Amino acid sequence: MVTAGLIHYVLNLLHLTVHIRDVCVFLAPVFSGLTSISTFLLTRELWNQGAGLLAACFIAIVPGYISRSVAGSFDNEGIAIFALQFTYYLWVSAWGGYVFIINLIPLHVFVLLLMQRYSRRVYIAYSTFYIVGLVLSMQIPFVGFQPIRTSEHMAAAGVFALLQAYAFLQYLKNRLTKQEFQTLFFLGVALAAGVVFLTVIYLTYTGYIAPWSGRFYSLWDTGYAKIHIPIIASVSEHQPTTWVSFFFDLHILVCTFPAGLWFCIKNVNDERVFVALYAISAVYFAGVMVRLMLTLTPVVCMLSAIAFSSVFEHYLGDDMKRENPPVEDSSDEDDKRNSGNLYDKAGKVRKHVSEQEKAEEGLGPNIKSIVTMLMLMLLMMFAVHCTWVTSNAYSSPSVVLASYNHDGTRNILDDFREAYYWLRQNTDEHARVMSWWDYGYQIAGMANRTTLVDNNTWNNSHIALVGKAMSSNESAAYEIMRSLDVDYVLIIFGGVIGYSGDDINKFLWMVRIAEGEHPKDIRESDYFTPQGEFRVDKAGSPVLLSCLMYKMSYYRFGEMQLDFRTPPGFDRTRNAEIGNKDIKFKHLEEAFTSEHWLVRIYKVKKLDNREPLDHKLRSIVPRPKYTSKKTAKRKRGHIRNKLVLKKGKKPNNKK
Structure with missing residues (x-):
């Protein structure tokens, strides 16, 4: 928001009248262009200019980054990847995921010290990075004193202290004997490490340094969030990444980037140690959480570019050398003088010039042509895949859905906007709407109505209360809704059109979050069959079949027959005939159902008599x-x- 506001202010200062909405819409595409430039600069430092050019082309079209850089994607990540890549090129600070950066750069310095690659350049670069980054980050009100009071930043501070101690010992090395230096080195390192470790433990115990956050623990222990913070685990972006997602977002680069990593390790230097650490850590974190595919994408593009560049240099470089032949050495001159001899210096039978030319014209040129064509075909397939993914997956607004018929024609499902427009036009302006937190921002922004919970998920207890209402029977839910002054309840139901992102599929997360705050009233096991299955048909749990979410989703659905092949009340998303078709309400009444039944809104009845x-x-x-x-x-x-x-x-x- 600060960046968009600053750009808008500068443009208007230069008398370029631009609406703030247009700045927000085109912010991500503009920064994606800057990301390509920063990726080129970083890859050029790591390898060469050709690899940098390929890396810039890759990240310009790769789906893993396009998903957050299309026009209208106004989010942190639109600027973040540019900041991340430029950070790694200049070593400065970046976005909300800067904890990854602020720990990766110290890890790089620490590994260089272990590899005995210490130099004045490393000392000056990291000391400048840490001091300037620390001071600048503390100027932001939202950050404040977090860089010196949170556990996520202690590794950077520890490496900074270690680097100062190492530099001081290197200074003393030239002024002490070898025996004195060894004694002082081991004593100094042990003492410094012990003091730093005990200081961090003491400050953490007294509460001056905040402990590690739940999000951090969930990266190392994949089951931590599901048990302790289910609201984090319930987000689709926080699920473990499948192989399909890797291929969908990276395509052929999944196979080529290990080759680029091998080239870097084979010809290692200080910079390539960094990119190796970046690749290994990013691969692990991307496997734990879908959202972190975004941090893996840049390094995959860089290493794949290095792999392609190395292959092209190897198989096309000989043609360049022929055009500019190298200077002949003395051994070649001796061979020319003794051209009449049948044996060379090694005692082997000498080949004539015509035989050498025939050997080169045989298998060699064919292999070069085949490899070159294969590489070009892979690049062409990658470009086609990126274009298809961009046009089909990332070029439509998430609030409008599209489906395709057998003949290729497209149907537009505009149920969300239809429902929000109905809310805006047919409800009181002070009406309160209860829904799951996923739709809070949309209801507030498009329907202009107050919601109980929204996408700001900091208030876990309030979200758990809404989850409890959805998981309880109608009478218990009604008491909760009365206490919250709820006027309308909005749910998403995909059983008619086969939409898998509806509230029934999210329902178990509502139960888990509610159970975390209200374990006596809500238990997840009550919503499963004795065999441990989550079913919506007749074999489903009686608690599930009578809860508010089930009744609101399937109200009047048992009378609907979608086609002649399926019975009435057949749920296309779950592929099952629902178990409770005779649903009636006592405290709610249906107010609105969209054209394709995707959005359903219920009105909460008022109390009778003097209540x-x-x-x-x-x-x-x-x-x-x-x-x-x-x-x-x-x-x-x-x-x-x-x-x-x-x-x-x-x-x-x-x-």
Whole structure:
């Protein structure tokens, strides 16, 4: 947001009138172009200019980065990958995922020290990076003192202290004898490491340094989030990455980047040690979490470019050498003088010039042509795949769905916008909508209505309360909705069109999050069959078949027959006939169902008789001001009698 605002301010300062919306829409594509340039610069430093050019071409079209850099993708990641690549080129600070960077660069320095590759260049570069980065990052109000008070930053501080100690010992090395230096070295290193370790433990124990976050633990222990922080594990981007995702986002680069890593390790130097560490760590983290494919994509493009560049140099370089033949050495001159001899210096039969030319014209040129054509075919397939993925997966807004018929024609499913427009036009402007947190921002932005929970997932207890309402039966859910002043409930149901991202498929995460806060009321095992299956048909759990989410999703669905091959109430997403077709509501009523049944909205019925008055009186006369429930109830009774007298009725003192 700061970057977009700054660009908008500068453009208007230069009298280039641009709407802030246009700046936000085109921010990611502009920075993706800068990412290609920074990738070229970084790969050129690691290998050569040809590899840099290929790497820039790869990252310009690779689906793993296109997914976050298309027009309209206004998110941190649009700028983040440029910051990450430019960080690795200049060693400065970057985005919200900068914890990866702030630990990878110290790891690089630490490994260089272990490999005895210490130099003044490493000392100056890292000391400047750490001091300047620390001071600049602390100027941002949101960051503040986090760089010196969180565990994620302690590795960078520890390596900085270690580097200073190492540099000091190198200074003393020239002024002490070998025996004195060895004694001082081991004593100094052990003492410094012990002091730093004990200091970090003490500061963490006293609370000055915050412990490792749950997101960090979930990277090392894949089952941690599911047990302790289910709201993190429930996000689709935080699921483990499948092989299909690797191939979909990287295509042929999955196979070629290990070759580039091998070339770097074979011809290792200080810079290539860094890219090897980057590749190994990024591969591990991308396998743990789908979202971190974004950090793997740049290094895959760089190493694949190195692999392709090396192959082209090897198989096309001989043609370049023929055009510029090397200077002949003395042994060749001796061979020319003794051309009449049948044997060379090694005692082997000498080949005539015509035989050498025939050997080169035989298998050699054919192999070069075949390898070159194969490489070009791979690049062509990669370009075709990237174009197809970009046009089909990443060029449509997520709020509008598209499906294809057998004849290739396309159907546009506009149910989301249809439902949000209905909410905006047909509900009170102060109405409160309860839905799962995935749709909170959309409802607030497109329907302009208040939501209980949204995509800002910091309030875990509030989200768990909504999950409890969805997981409970109608009566228990109604009490929760009354306490939250809910007017409408919105759900997503994909059983008609086969949409797999609906709320029934997300339902177990609602149960798990609710169980974390309310273990006495909600238990995940209650929603499974005795065989441990999650089923929506007649064999499903009775608790599941009577819960609010199930009833709202399948209300009136049992009467619908989608086609002649399936019975009424057949769920296309779960491929099953639902088990509860006779669904009736006591406290809710259907208010709206979109054309393809994708979005369903229910209205919460108001209380009968005097209960609405009591409900309002609770907000007028809150209980904490009085000593007991009895006193608060008596006070509300006095106010109720006054309101009744104003209407000209006699008060009911008994009640």
